[in-house]
Amino acid sequence: MRQKWESYPSSIRLLAVAAIIFSTGMACIWPLVTIYIHDYLGKPLPVAGFLLLLNQGAFLIGSITGGMLFDRWGRMRTIIIGSVGIILITIGLGLTHDFTVYTILLLLNGLFYGTLSPVMNALAVVLWPEGGRKGINMIYVALNAGVAAGSALGGLLASVSFSWTFFGNALTQMIVLAIFVIFLPRHLKAAENRPLPASPAGESDTSKTDADEQLGAHGAGELQPTRKVVWGALLFLCSGLLISWIVYVQWTTVLSTYMQSLGISLRQYSLLWTLNGGLILFGQPLIAWVIRRFARTLKAQMLLGSYVFALSMLILSQSTSYAGFVAAMFIMTLGEMLVWPAVPAVAAQITPAGREGFIQGLIAGTGSAGRMLGPLLGAIIFQHFQAQGLLYIMAGLALLSVAFFAFHTTFLNRRQKVAVPTAEKM
Secondary structure: OHHHHHOOOHHHHHHHHHHHHHHHHHHHHHHHHHHHHHHHOOOOHHHHHHHHHHHHHHHHHHHHHHHHHHHHOOHHHHHHHHHHHHHHHHHHHHHOOOHHHHHHHHHHHHHHHHHHOOHHHHHHHHHOHHHOHHHHHHHHHHHHHHHHHHHHHHHHHHHHOHHHHHHHHHHHHHHHHHHHHHHHHHHHHHHHHOOOOOOOOOOHHHHHHHHHHHHOOOOOOOOOOOHHHHHHHHHHHHHHHHHHHHHHHHHOOHHHHHHHHOOOOHHHHHHHHHHHHHHHHHOHHHHHHHHHHHOOOHHHHHHHHHHHHHHHHHHHHOOOOHHHHHHHHHHHHHHHHHHHHHHHHHHHHOOOOOOHHHHHHHHHHHHHHHHHHHHHHHHHHHHHHHHHHHHHHHHHHHHHHHHHHHHHHHHHHHHHHHHHHHHHHO
């Protein structure tokens, strides 16, 4: 494990540590927001759900805005403004007991967290462009490690006082800001002055394969994707990601209610997420083997992950036992580990220089849109077609995401091959 950790550049290790602390603070409060609104502010559950929907909308806006600021306004400025905003707002959340003020602060919290959401992946692309999927996957694992730690820490702080969950969040963000301000500038300066190696280390073969696939059969020097091609490919990529998130969030919304109707307790439901987090943290050797054996390119990784999402839903459609839910969660987590890191890595490969923040913000915003639409769509389908219909429809949507991910590369290659004769005639 130590040897694996030391194989990453120091800049990525620093970023991973910051990501763990950042995610720990965020996870201190988010699992408890609904309880706080309902039990301590005295509002009904539908109100809490509506506020969380608005919060995700603010997160979406913040993600795109933050990505644009990252590219145009400066990386450190964006980090400082976003971090200071989160610190001040979370302190305010811990001090207020007024519902109106809490609502305003919760929306601002989503906006500022959204502003910082593209930063981690965008920095991974900037600091280690030759790392390909490795750098972004490291950030993905680090963020999930923080979620696991923050969920436990949040419960401990809430047992003392709910206010301390917000103060704990502010403290962790202060630490992250200090890490970035003290250590990040020199790594950014080094990255700007470092030429790209001719043959990337680590995953050189697969990274080259990914790049070749994105650029078509011709070399990068002969063909460059036009702006129209890039945006078309990103449209297909984001469409596949949006659908994948709609499928995934059924686990956190409709399926939790469905499980209780089957007599499965909340404790057993919570254990499924323990399995999810444990597999993400300790199942990296397994997913690395799966990638080597079945998904050597990022495109194959996305396609396989979407097929796995569909398989998870089909398993649930044929089982009402807890063991079936355990098996489906295990499989769904494998799909998550394939798709979530692959999509931003694919986007990074066709991102024009200086647009890393905006593109990663677009990817983060797409995920937020899926988390907004998923609960509503799932509830409507469940109401009209019951659980069996919901599961079959979600399996079908997962297969639709396969098509979008496949069209992404097909569109990119086809448009580039058409452009070659034109360039030669000119």
